[in-house]
Amino acid sequence: MNLNILFMKEKNQLNQNNNRRKFLKKGALSAGSLMIIPSHVLFAKPEIRNSEGQLIRKASVAASDRVNLACCGIGNRGGDIMGAFANTGLANIVALCDVDMGAPHTQRRIDSNPKARKFQDFREMLDKMDTEIDAVSVGTPDFSHFPITMLAMSKGKHVYVEKPLARTFNEIELLMAAAKKYGVATQMGNQGHSEANYFQFKTWVDAGIIKDVKNITVHMNGQRRWHGWDTNMKTFPKGQPKPGTLDWDTWLMTAQHHDYHKDFVNGQWRCWYDFGMGALGDWGAHTMDTFHEFLHLGLPYEIDPVKIDGHNPLFFPQASTLAFKFPKRGKNMPKVKVTWYDGVYNQPELPEGYGKLEVNPDIPPVAGGKLVTKLSPGKIIYGKDLTFKGGSHGSTLSIIPEQKAKDMLSSLPEVPKSPSNHFANFLKACKGEEQCRSSFDVAGPLSQVFTLGTLAQRLNTKLKFDRTTKRITNNDLANQLLVGAPPRKGWEEYYTL
Numbered sequence: 001m002n003l004n005i006l007f008m009k010e011k012n013q014l015n016q017n018n019n020r021r022k023f024l025k026k027g028a029l030s031a032g033s034l035m036i037i038p039s040h041v042l043f044a045k046p047e048i049r050n051s052e053g054q055l056i057r058k059a060s061v062a063a064s065d066r067v068n069l070a071c072c073g074i075g076n077r078g079g080d081i082m083g084a085f086a087n088t089g090l091a092n093i094v095a096l097c098d099v100d101m102g103a104p105h106t107q108r109r110i111d112s113n114p115k116a117r118k119f120q121d122f123r124e125m126l127d128k129m130d131t132e133i134d135a136v137s138v139g140t141p142d143f144s145h146f147p148i149t150m151l152a153m154s155k156g157k158h159v160y161v162e163k164p165l166a167r168t169f170n171e172i173e174l175l176m177a178a179a180k181k182y183g184v185a186t187q188m189g190n191q192g193h194s195e196a197n198y199f200q201f202k203t204w205v206d207a208g209i210i211k212d213v214k215n216i217t218v219h220m221n222g223q224r225r226w227h228g229w230d231t232n233m234k235t236f237p238k239g240q241p242k243p244g245t246l247d248w249d250t251w252l253m254t255a256q257h258h259d260y261h262k263d264f265v266n267g268q269w270r271c272w273y274d275f276g277m278g279a280l281g282d283w284g285a286h287t288m289d290t291f292h293e294f295l296h297l298g299l300p301y302e303i304d305p306v307k308i309d310g311h312n313p314l315f316f317p318q319a320s321t322l323a324f325k326f327p328k329r330g331k332n333m334p335k336v337k338v339t340w341y342d343g344v345y346n347q348p349e350l351p352e353g354y355g356k357l358e359v360n361p362d363i364p365p366v367a368g369g370k371l372v373t374k375l376s377p378g379k380i381i382y383g384k385d386l387t388f389k390g391g392s393h394g395s396t397l398s399i400i401p402e403q404k405a406k407d408m409l410s411s412l413p414e415v416p417k418s419p420s421n422h423f424a425n426f427l428k429a430c431k432g433e434e435q436c437r438s439s440f441d442v443a444g445p446l447s448q449v450f451t452l453g454t455l456a457q458r459l460n461t462k463l464k465f466d467r468t469t470k471r472i473t474n475n476d477l478a479n480q481l482l483v484g485a486p487p488r489k490g491w492e493e494y495y496t497l
Contacts, residue, residue, distance in 0.1 A: 061134050061431045067158075068134045069427075070095035072122050072148050075105035076267060077162060078139025081189065081423075082109055085137065085160075090427040094132055097125045102245025105266070120247050122148050126155055133157055135185070135430050141269040142276045144253045146171040147494040153178045154497040158185040158430045160423075163285035164277050165440065165447035169482040172451065173470070174495060176444040185429040187422070187436040188443030190285040194422035195394025198437060200415045201290040204397070207413045212384030213295060214334050217348045219341040220283040220377040220392075226271035227318055227344065231310040236272075237261045254487035254494065271315045273458050278316035279342040280457075281450045286392045287379050288338070289438070292446045297336060299445060299470070300324040303456040303463045309343060311460045319343020322453050327467070340453065347375050351387055353401025354380075455481055 061067050069091040071082045075098060085091045097119040098106045110118065119125035126133070135158035138148050146166045152159050153175075165188050166172045179186045192198070204210045239259025242248050248260050255274060258264060263271070270276035291297070302325040310318030324338040341348045357376045378391040386404070390397040399405040420428055428434040455478050456463050464474040472479040487495065 065431070066090055066092045067427045067430045068092050068094045068132060069137060070097065070125060070129065070133045070135070070157075071109075071116075071137045071139070072097045072125075073137075073139035073162075074098045074109040075100070075103055076139075078137075079105065079109045081137050081139040081160070081162065082113075084191075084421075084423045085427070088421070088424040088427055090424060090431075091135075095119065095125050095129055097122050099248075099251040100243065100246040103243065121250050123151065126151055126157070130155060135159065135427070138162060139189075142281060143167040143255050143269070143274070144251075146175065147253050147491065149175060150178055150494045150497045153182045153184050153186075156182060156184060158426070160187045160189060160426050162189040163443070163447070164188075164281040164450050165443055167275075167277060167451070168484040169448050169451040169470075170484070172444050172448050176440045178497065179440040185426065185436055186440040186443075187426040187429070188285070188438045188440070188447070189422070190289050190393075190438055190443070191422040192286055192393030192395070193289050193438040194418055194420065194425050196396045196415070196418065197290055197390065197394045199418060200396045201294050203413055203415045205294045209386065209408075209412070210294075210381065210383060210388065210397075211332070212334060213291075213336055213381055214384075215382040216291060216336060216338045217341070217380040217382075218284070218287050218338060219348050219375060219379070220279050220287065221341065221344055221347050221375050222279075222377065223344055224271075224279055224316070224342075225268060226315045229271075229312075229315060231312045231318065233312055233314060236314060237263055252488065254491040256485055257488060273314065273316070273454065276316075277450055277454055278457065280322070280340060280453045281447075283342075283377055283392065284340070284450050284453075285443075285446065287377055287390075288449070289443075289446060291379070291381060292449065293442055295333060295336065296329045297326045297338075297449075298329070299448060299465065299467045300326050300338075300452065301465055301467055303452050303465065305456045305460055305462065306339070307346065308457060308460050309346070311457075313458065316454075317343070317457055319346035320457055321346060322456060324449065324453065344374075348380070351380060351382075351400065353404075354389060355400065355402065357389060357391055451482070 067090060069085055071078065071093060074082055074096050082093065086093060093113050093116050096110060096113060096116045099120060100106060101110065101118060101120050117129060136148070136152040138145050138159065138161040140148065142164060145161050149159050149161050166175060201210065236258060240261050242260035252258065262268065264275065270278065270282060304323040305320060306323050307319065307321035308317050309320070320342055322340040324340070326336045326338065328335050339348070357378055376391055378389065378395070381388040381390070387400050388397040389400050399408060420434060425434055425437055429436045452463065452465060459475065459478055461475060463472050463478055466473050472482065
């Protein structure tokens, strides 16, 4: 069966809500209406459309207004995102949506936002509150990012989506195209991309301090949820009774049917190829993001699973080493090999003078607890003349060995401070005041690198990738998995928006 059939059709669909929005604006002129219609609906700039009437860009929220934000996924990490947006003082949280609105981890957020309207299905929320929502945050499992984000963008909503952007290469392609089509502000949730490391890396590349990079090592050696599982597992676990408050069918969204099991929910989804992106998708966005952007890496031409310990076709390895090879870029950037290490004891060789890398205190808890690892997540960047070590998220780089760093201290350029954190950056972009730093055109190719890496893990084979045609040329199954299995019946429309 050709898995590409249901995915490669692209249809142009007009925004069907424009007439209703015009009606609301007109109706607002009647007595009393000004009290219930938000100012961003009444006085927003006109929407921009092309000659065919298709929406190009939704008007920015007025500078004097807060952004009306709807939150999809309000427990666990989704709840953390809600809190971070609330703390900016730039958003009104007007809607809460979760497939389990009765769970303890969602109830806390419901209680703290009593005025927000509540939904269990994102489709109903976006339909009933279309004119009241400016932006949507998506803090749900990796595989469910795609349908929520596509529907929100098709309705002209700005979107903030947790990392990685989506689960398959093709879904990311469609998200990037839709972001351009609908002209909305987009941000992937790798929050360190608005912190010190972002500005330092850019400044040091521009100043020629980071140059002639040929090798990069990236490591995440913390204990993962699936470590210790039976690697001889041949089938998914048998179904269990689901919580009465959980809408399991909506939780599955586009994914193939699975019976409910506790090891599919509350973060456990990250263990499975069907639902998550493993350690690479989880931590690559926090360790590879700045060098990927500012060294202009794009997509690799080869992905080699140098080491796979505990291979299983259903869930991620106990340890893996992946070598990504990127071509020369322009005149001054040589070929680069990026080697990724995961697994508790699968640690990279450290260069002389490496020293100690402290765990960044701003890193969110892992699996509800403290990060357990002997080597803090990070990277080592080998240039022609200099070697750099760095941590995760917003952690800045250090030049090693220490004496070399001291010798260069007086010649290092001043690094600007971040004008806004990642959440404020997104909200200000909705208002036209800033540009998103991890917009889909930046975060999309980075996330596609992760999808290629997880395919190499899943199939335990070297993959050759044509960067021009965006096809895997040496493995037919892997090439089909760039698209993946067709969506469940009733969920096809999100691939045509």
